[in-house]
Structure formats: C-alpha cells, structure tokens
Amino acid sequence: MTATTTAKSGVRSVPGAPLLELENVKMHFKTKGDGFFARGTKWVQAVDGVDLTISPGETVGLVGESGCGKSTTARLVTRLLEPTGGQIRYQGVDIAHMNERQLRPYRREIQLIFQDPYSSLNPRHTVGTIVGTALRTHDMVPKSGELKRVQELLEVVGLNPEHYNRYPHEFSGGQRQRIGIARALAARPKIIVADEPVSALDVSIQAQVMNLLESLRKELGIAFVFIAHDLGVVRHFCDRIAVMYLGRVVEEGPRDSLYEKPQHPYTQALLSAVPDIGVVRGVPPKNRIRLVGDVPSPVDPPSGCRFRTRCWKAQDICATEDPALIERAPAQRVACHFAEPPAESILAETA
C-alpha cells in the first residue's frame, strides 16, 4: 500500500496524487426480473467504465442527454451511491467502498448542489438552520460563532444576511439556489459537484447564479464537477468537458478544442443540434447533422461502440470492437474508430 499522510480532518492522502480520480467506475442497477425465481433479472448499465481526473481548482463539465449517466456519476463522486466497479480516488485514497463512518471527513470536502432548489431545502427549517446544520455537522465553528458564520455565508452568496430567520418559501427560485450554494460552502469543500444547478431557473436568474458560481471558483479555488445539458452553460463555466453517451465518456478535452474541433460523431451531432442564437447574428453553418432515432436502452446496450446504431460513420468494426478513449489531439481523448475533426465549422460563426 502506498504511504499516506493523514490531515487533521481525518482525510488521508497520497502525496502528489490528483485531487479526484475516477478509474473505470461502473454503476449497474438491478431491475427486478419477471421470472419465477428472479429469473431474467437485468442490469441497467447506468455508468459503465468512466475515467475522469479533476485537479484542484479545475472545473470539469459533464454533458450528455438523459440516460447518459451524468447524474449517476454525480452521485458516485459524492458517494451517495456505492459503485459496482472501479475506483474513486480522493487525493489518491480509494473511497469507492468506504462505509459511512470512514466517509465522514470526505463528505465534508466533496459537496453537492442539486438541480431543484424547491425540493432540496427543508420547508420547515429557516435558512439559518439549514446553513447552520451544515456547519454543525462538520464541526466548522464553535456554537457561539455559528450565527456570524451563517450571515457571512449568506452575504457571500448574495443574500441579505438579516434574512437568516426566513423560510425557503419566502425566497424566489434563484435565491433558493443561492441558499443551496451557501449550504454547500459551509463545509469549506475542495470539490463541489453541481448537478444541473441552473436548469430550473429562468434565463436572467440563471446568469446571476452562473456569475456567483464563477466568482466562488475564482475566489475560493474550489474545483467543480459541473453537470448540465445546456452546452452553452457548460462551455461558459468549464475548463475541460467530458461528453457522455449511454454510460460512457465518448470524448473529453479542453473547452476550445472540444467545441471547435469535436472529433467524435456524437459530439458533432450534439453541437450541431443546439439551437443557436448565432444563426441570426452571424454566419449560420451550412449543414447540420441530425441524428435519427432514440438512445438505445442502457439495459441492453449495443455491442462494440455504443453509438454505432445512430452513427453515419459506422462500419463492421464498430459492432465488434469497443473503441478505447485515446488521445487524438493535445489533451483531447476520443473513443471512436473513425475520429476526425469536422470538415466545416459546426457552429454559427459570429460576424
């Protein structure tokens, strides 16, 4: 076993290891079979072999359509789920199968922000209690300093600190999301996993929350795993982006190369499908790729490359050989037998 050092908080770490590392992480959910003795039990391969590395202060985006496994990945990283395979290493220490007691110090350092600010706050608790509970759970401040710290946190997320004794329903949707952020910040985390944090908000409010997250990232140096289906939002916020399809990462790379020179056919189709306001203001792209049909069932994914059933480039090899995620351009990894950048720009070019 590698030598580890243990911090005062109880978090062990391997010197020099990345902040967070997912290696071949799998999450297969069991569905009840219809046979007599649970015969025909099937496994939903929600996440099937995801590799991902996150450095301190880095923001990594996960994009993909419903059923691609991005939200399951969020629950695995925060260890709300125990993976059925692979390793989740936090500072070099595998936390994939730790029990609740062992996890405690890690829970403090990895926080989660939810999509729905309505259902993720207890309606019977005041904002002060909600944020204060997070402080107390992790013994962040002595009891006497709790109120002061709660008010500081409310101020950080742009809420009136005098409103600590109000209830969630007295706030608007955007303000409620700010409460959720304050709760996550209470633990002074090193990583925040944000699962569709702005999808439920109106456009003007969405931008306010995005700016808040951005300033927190810059000022506090927190690393983010940012999950969203809106490709514009992800691009705005993230340094590096991983595109997921049917439980796998199909392409991963730095923001600019991924959006400008996507190499996986699915990434190209995804970007091509985004309705872009740029078509009015600039030069619209000549041709757009349209995918046919729907995402196959994760219970019985296609053999070989999982995208082949909807891919216009598919050949015989795609059905037999599962393409590995390999580096095709600097820091850009693609899982496709026929990866290549598009001939023409996929997105509208602003004049």
Next chain:
Amino acid sequence: MLLYILKRVLSAISVVIVTLVASFALFFLAPTDPAGVICGPRCTPERLADIEASLDLNEPPINQIGAYMKGIVVGREYSSGGTVRECAAPCLGYSYTLGQPVTKLLGAALPVTISIVLGGAVVYLVVGILTGTIAAQVRGTSLDKLVVGSTLVVQSIPYFVFALLVALYATFLPDSGYHPFTDNPLTWASGLLAAWLCVGLTNAAAYTRYSRASMIEALGQDFVRTASSKGISRRRVVYRHGLRAGLTPVVTIFGIDLAFQLTGAIFTESIFNLPGLGQLTLRAFGQYDLPVLMGGVLIGSVVLVVMNLVVDIAYTFLDPRVRLG
C-alpha cells in the same frame, strides 16, 4: 400474468396459514376454559375430562394445530363418549356450543354478510363517486362546500348511532330480515334495504371525499387539458378522461374497505337482525367457541388476501403502465 397470479396465490396461502397458527396460539395462551363452558354449571369432573378428551384439549397445542390443518385438507374424525363423528374436508371442526359443523354455520352466515356488504357497496359507490365528481367540478362554490360539509357531518356520527337512527325513524322501509336470494329476490332485497341504506349512506360520505380529492387531482392533469383542447364535450372530458384516471386510486381503497366490511358488519347485522358472519363470531367470542372463532379468522384472512389480489389484478386492467410479469 398466470405465473404472477400463481405466485400471489402461494404467498396468500402462506399468509393465511401464519394467521391461523398465530390465532390458534393466542386463543390457547389465553386463560379460557372451553370444556368448562360446554359442561355447564352442573359439571362433574368425569364429564369434564370426557369433553376435554373429545376435543383433544389435552394434546399439546402443536398437535392440535396439526390436527386442525389436517382437517381442512383431508377431513378428520371426532370421538365423543364412544361415538365417532366423521367430519369431511374441508373440516373446520364442530361448534362447542351449537354442536354443528363450523362449515355449515359459516355457510349459512356468509351469504347474509355478503348480501349486506355488496348491496351497501353499490349504494356508496354510486352516490359517493357521483357526488364527489360533481363537487370536484364545482370546487370552491357553495354547492361544493355543502357537499363537503354534509360528508363531515355524516362521518362524525358514530356508525351505531346512525344505524339506530335509520332503524328507529326510517319506519317506512320494509321490515328487516334475511330471506335467501334463491327463494325470492324481491323479499331478499326488501329485507336488506334498511341495512343497504345504512351501510351505503355512511360510507358514501367517505367515498364522496375520496372521489372529490382524486377527481380534483385528475382534472388538473395535463392530459385533461389536452383532452379539452381537442374540442370534445366537457362531459366527455370529465367522465372519460378525468374519471378514468381519478377512479384508479378509489379502486384500491374500495378493495380493502370491502374486505374489512365483510368481516366486520357486526353492528349492521345486530341492529337489523341479520344472522351474518359478525353475529356468528360475536356469539362465539362470548362463549369461547374456538372452532367457530377460528372459522371466522380463516374467512377474514382469506377475504383480505383475496381482495388484495383482486385489487392488484384490477390495476393492470385500469392502468396499462402496470405490468405484472
């Protein structure tokens, strides 16, 4: 589907067996003296011993349960004072106090209770669902408030008071009494009318409230709005699209309610003098008539598991999204 039903029947049988064993054990642990009751006040020790022997009361409880179960499946024999009585399967024993086979007693009482409960159910389903659906459509108006208010009043009257009121004041109704349906359906119905009204009206209050709440939810659904946007009549929107969705949860409640009513119509039977299951078991309870009580328990648990199964199967017909293997 067949496989599912088979699975459910097997699990239902095990539930019934566990219930029987548990009830048996409870009755025997209780400080009762059935032989003493049968023997009466002028009892000699010899006669008491004879009775105990004839009822197997000397055997350890485990053997008694075994014999009882065996009786249900293959029948058994009872010997009493030298005579042997044959009891064919399904044998539930002889009543200690009435001396008749329990199956015969239950067979006489069950049609009475079923008649009361099913007839009452027709009344409360029709009245309750209709009133509830109408109230849901006029939600917030004074008619709606009147409906909700009356259901509250009816529900707050204890059932036996309501039943007594019906028995005392509704004298224009035909006299109560049980006449088998097979003899004359008309006299059957007229003898049960008072009981039906009583069961029907009290439960109608609850069903009005269930249906009202369920319909308000259903009418607020997106698919009801879609139906309205098609240009079909309001009545069709409410009764085809809304009611279909709104009734499904009511069916669940109805199934379980029916099971409880079948085993617990004691008040109705006593007040309207109908010799049903409730009266039979109540009398048996007062006299430590164990075989009859056990018969009542058996019927009750069978009815409950069967109704649960019926509700689940009914659900697959009501809601195509539910697939039973």
Next chain:
Amino acid sequence: MSDQSIQAPHTVSRVPRTPAANEEAYLEVSDLQVQFPTADGLVRAVQGLSYSVPLRRTLAIVGESGSGKSVSSMAVMGLHDRRVARIAGSIKVGGREIVNMSDKELEGYRGGDAAMIFQDPQSSLHPYFTIGDQIMESYRAHNNVSKRKAKDRAIDMLGRVGIPNPRRRVDQYPHEFSGGMRQRAMIAMALVNDPKLLIADEPTTALDVTVQAQILDLISDLQRDFGSAVVFITHDLGVVAEIADDILVMYAGTAIEHGPVNKILGEPLHPYAWGLLESIPALTGEPQPLHPIPGSPPSLLAVPTGCPFHPRCEFKDRVGGDLCTTLKPDLIPRTGDLGRTSRCHLKEPDKVFETEVLPRLP
C-alpha cells in the same frame, strides 16, 4: 432503436426564411386582458396584448415564467375556465371572435380550426388510452366518420410525423413510446384535423437537444405542408432563432418588443431584451462575463407602475424625470423601421445598443 437506416452524411440544410409578407392575419389578438381574482388579490396575467399572425408564418412568444406567454395562448385556444379567469379584449381567428364564444361553438373551434401542442408529452397524453385511440378521438370529434376510417387516418398521421411502423404503434400506449416519439404523436394528434392555427407551448423544452432538433425540423416541415399559422411559445432564444419568422417578447404580462426575428435578436431596442441576450453564454469565441438582469420578475399581484421593467432597468436614469416610474410607454416603432415596435422611453435605443450593449454581448 431506430427502424430507419442511417444515410451518410446525414445532414439537413436551413431553408432561407421568406421576407415579411403583407398577408392577411389569420389570428388577430387585440388588447387582450386576462385576470385571475384570487384570495391574495387580482392577478393581472396579461395586460393589453395585441399581435397578429398570418397563415404560413411562425410567431415566437418569448418570456420568462410569469410573463403571460402561456396564459395568453391558453386564451387563444379558449381553454381558460371562465369561472376562474376574466378575459377581455378580442381574439379573432379566421374572422371569428373567440372571446365570449359559447361553449358549443368553442368545442367546434378547439381541435378543429386551432390545435395545441404542449410542453411535456409524457403528462399531456392520457396514460390509460392508446395513442391511436387518442388521435381517433380528436378526429371523430370533428368528422363524422367510422372508427375504421378514423384509425386509418391516425395511422396515416403517425406516418407523416415520422413514427416508424405506424400500424403497430397505433395500438400502443404512451409509456411504450420514447420522449421524442411521444411528442411526434402529440403533433400528429394536433394536426389530424388540418388546423389553420397551431399553438406550440414549449414543445421541445422537456426533450433532449438532439431530439429537440428533430422536432423543430418536423414542425417547420409540417407547417410548410399544412400552411398553418404557428404560435410558438418558448423561453429559449436559440430555438426562436431557428424556427420563428417574428418574435414577441413579453414581460410581466405585457409585450415589450415585437418584430421580425432577425431584427429583434440582431438589434433589440428594449433593455429587457438586451439583458436576456447578455445572459446567454455563447457557443463560440472567448467566454465573456455575463451581465445578468438584476433582481427578479415582479409579482403579477403588484405589477410596478409605469414601465413594468423599471425596477430592474439599468438605463432608467437616462430618461428624464420620473417618466419610467409613472407612465407606461406605448408599444410603438422606435426607429425608422415601421415593421417593429418596442415599449421603452429611452431615446435613440438603437445607438445605445450599438455603442454600449453590443460590445459586451457574450
């Protein structure tokens, strides 16, 4: 899995938009008011809304939650419960007045001349009836035909909206369809009676982006075939840019900007529209900081006096006196261009946009 073969390369081209035609309006809304009396007070959901849509054109109504975009379209469909909503003004469809129409007339109008597609195809289709049953019901409500004929029509419509194997699919239940297929079925149901007016209320919001692209293409194609007037309600300006000819921006129950889509999105003249554009991250170029609109939309119980946007407007100091807080501006042409209108007191908004807003757009 798809039953269709995959062509290579599978691409679509954008059809250039026709310039604004001076066609006669099929849908004409004038001074529409929709109010809901509640225990907390009067909710003024729509205030003095006017617009028109000719056949073969698509108007996008854009706004955030509570802007009145859905409420106004429900009024156009005659879907408001009259015991709950107070509706005033005029809605003319093909020359017929919808406001105060009798229930019987409304039944003939809904689903016949005008049809609607809803946001969530999962909850908008009845879970207990087959897809075919629901389409047939719509068809038979307006056509006196046999079940057999109606079913043939349903199968035909399912085929037209791109559902593979419609003969088998017609007898399936909604839960047996994928999200995109459900929305196609919903569209088939809406178009079964060849409506002249189609209202699409956020029809792609609940869908994934690749499926959304399919559905947007489908709606455009079908509009060309059916020649109907389309009102497309959305909050997504990207979708608007893809599908609409004209755009109406709503805020707090009022239209604040109206005109051809390239003008309104290319050179908007209202500070609220500027704020929206500044809130949307771009897909190309170096990411710029977003300039969100401060605060949140007002409660419809207490819409601000004067311009409803003034409490959130960063340009209100440029207008002399207390005009913005006391007088609601009219929806009028603001530049030489008569084809577009906007509701703002600001002088020379085109110059403000050019010099101050455009440079900081993401």
